[in-house]
Structure formats: C-alpha cells, structure tokens
Amino acid sequence: MIRVLLIGDTSWPEFRPCIRLLAAADGVRLRRRASIVAAADAPSEHDLVLILQRYPGEHRAGDLDRLRRRLPLARYVVILGSWCEGEVRSGEPLPGVLRYYWHQWLSSAEEQLRLLRAGKNRAWSLPPTATDEDLVLAEVQTVTAARGRQAEKPDAGKDAPLLLVVSRDYAVFEWLRAAAGLWGITVRWHRCGAGLQPLPARTAGVVIDVERDGELPPRHLGRFQPENGGEAPPPIVLLMGFPRWHDVNRYLRAGATAVLSKPCALRDLERILVPQLRDDAA
Structure with missing residues (x-):
C-alpha cells in the first residue's frame, strides 16, 4: 500500500483527470491537504507527496523545507499546470522535487506507481539533491530492468503488426x-x-x-x-x-x-x- 499525500487545488481542470487516476489506482491510500502549510501543521506518515502547482510561485520553498523536515523519508513530486511551462527559465522551481506536467503525469503515473509499489522505481528513490542527469540515468535503469535482456527482434515481414x-x-x-x-x-x-x-x-x-x-x-x-x-x-x-x-x-x-x-x-x-x-x- 502506497500512502499518498495530495496537496493543492484539486478543482483546477487540468488536475481533475490526474486525481481520478490516483483515486482509481490499486494499492493507493490517498489523503488531501489544501496547502503545504496545512500539511506541515498536521503531519502524518506518507510514502509519496504530490503537490499540484497551477502557476509559478504558488508554493514557497520555505514551506516545502518545513514539510520535508516533518516527512524526511517521503518522495516529493510536483504536478504542473500549463502556466508553469516557462518556470525553469524565468521562475524559481521548487527544489529537490520530481517535476511532471499534468499531461506527462497522465501518461506515466500508473507505471510509476506500480514500480514504486514493487520497490523498483529508481528515479523516485533518489535523494532530493539528485541532479537532472541522475534522474535520467535512474529512469533509463528502471526501463532497462523492466525490459530485461530483450533482444532486438527482426522485422516479421508483411504480416507483422x-x-x-x-x-x-x-x-x-x-x-x-x-x-x-x-x-x-x-x-x-x-x-x-x-x-x-x-x-x-x-x-x-x-x-x-x-x-x-x-x-x-x-x-x-x-x-x-x-x-x-x-x-x-x-x-x-x-x-x-x-x-x-x-x-x-x-x-x-x-x-x-x-x-x-x-x-x-x-x-x-x-x-x-x-x-x-x-x-x-x-
């Protein structure tokens, strides 16, 4: 069972399908908080903290640091709305988190949660100080391990899918x-x-x-x-x-x-x- 803490405005249209996916996922126990401050004021043990961010600057890094001191072993993932597309260039992204735009989350969440339950999600197990290069290498290792030693298959000819x-x-x-x-x-x-x-x-x-x-x-x-x-x-x-x-x-x-x-x-x-x-x- 994965204990998930969901933080942020769940009424935002882009986030609604993300929340439905979480609610329907097997082996997930979901708890919600309106803000990082509210989550830090009433902490409880969680394996995964998901932060919904509608626009750059919605959440303060200092509040996240306070929550991280309360939940030091949790993994932190931010799901970003469309208004956050330029945040890396011109804003101040939250430090020490994995970042997914809402449409990226929809395509990968089920697999990431499955790997996390099985203890095989290398990228989500990295420390907050991990660099982008560390994340890329960890995700490649995750995919390689899941695929095993699958050899390249010859083209099956005109009747192949x-x-x-x-x-x-x-x-x-x-x-x-x-x-x-x-x-x-x-x-x-x-x-x-x-x-x-x-x-x-x-x-x-x-x-x-x-x-x-x-x-x-x-x-x-x-x-x-x-x-x-x-x-x-x-x-x-x-x-x-x-x-x-x-x-x-x-x-x-x-x-x-x-x-x-x-x-x-x-x-x-x-x-x-x-x-x-x-x-x-x-």
Whole structure:
C-alpha cells in the first residue's frame, strides 16, 4: 500500500483527470491537504507527496523545507499546470522535487506507481539533491530492468503488426522505426497533408505528430481506422508541443487514445502502443 499525500487545488481542470487516476489506482491510500502549510501543521506518515502547482510561485520553498523536515523519508513530486511551462527559465522551481506536467503525469503515473509499489522505481528513490542527469540515468535503469535482456527482434515481414507514423518530419519516423526493432513491428511513414489510403487490417497503432494548431481537426481522426472496420480500433496517439487542456480534451473526445507532449519519453509511448501491438501479434 502506497500512502499518498495530495496537496493543492484539486478543482483546477487540468488536475481533475490526474486525481481520478490516483483515486482509481490499486494499492493507493490517498489523503488531501489544501496547502503545504496545512500539511506541515498536521503531519502524518506518507510514502509519496504530490503537490499540484497551477502557476509559478504558488508554493514557497520555505514551506516545502518545513514539510520535508516533518516527512524526511517521503518522495516529493510536483504536478504542473500549463502556466508553469516557462518556470525553469524565468521562475524559481521548487527544489529537490520530481517535476511532471499534468499531461506527462497522465501518461506515466500508473507505471510509476506500480514500480514504486514493487520497490523498483529508481528515479523516485533518489535523494532530493539528485541532479537532472541522475534522474535520467535512474529512469533509463528502471526501463532497462523492466525490459530485461530483450533482444532486438527482426522485422516479421508483411504480416507483422503495423504502426503508422503521420508527420511532416521524417526524423519522427526514423526515431520510431529504431524502436520498432525492440517492439517486433513494422513502421510506415505518412507525410501530413498527403492523401491517405485506407489502412490495412493489420494496422495496430497510429502516431500523429501535430506541429501547429489546426493542422489536424479532431473530426479527422476517423480517417485513421483499418479498412476492415474491425471491432477494436487501433490506439491513436497524438504528439503535440505544450498541449493545452482544451486541446487534449477535444482529441480524447474525438477518439484519440492519448495526447503526449513533445519531446515525449519513448517508454510512455511504448506503454500505450506495445500491449496492443503484442496482442495483435499473438
């Protein structure tokens, strides 16, 4: 059981799906406090402290230090709203915490909590003095340990599950094609704006790189369906730069499986796509 202390304004629209995810997670006992000050005034033992931050400067570093003295063994994670996008450049981020934008948290929280319950989350076990480089290395070790010694798989040929990559940038396709060696799938590139042929029945996933506003109206997601009209449509993942809540909400309602921010972690994309791709390959 993970004891989670949730701090901040839970009514903020961007944070609502994050809270629903926490409430539905297995093995999580959730307690809420309105502010860091309130949490420090009435401390209790917790394994994880999640701080919701709507805008830069909402929480004071001094208050966090006081809470950390009360809960020295807890892990501290800040979930950031869209207004915090420039905080690292022009603001004063809270020290000694792991930072996730709200859309990053949605794509990775279940896996991070699962690893934490199993005692295998290396990144979340680092001390507050860890550098960004330490965090990157720890997350790579976590992914490597979870994957084990998985060897690169040869392309399974024309009958292999197909991942369609829709992008103006060929580099996005090359990046995903490199990952396909581990996933055991084939990858096809489709340039945005070009005519789209009906998708083969073996299409098991679609990744769409949205470079600018209005490039892909949500109603057009219906084009990315297999030609056989099977019962289960493939997962559709959109990659966007600094997605806003209204963008994410519109695409999810139109049928997208997930919207990830660019640059996204390959492991987050893998969590969404690979289970479906492996099911289709079975």
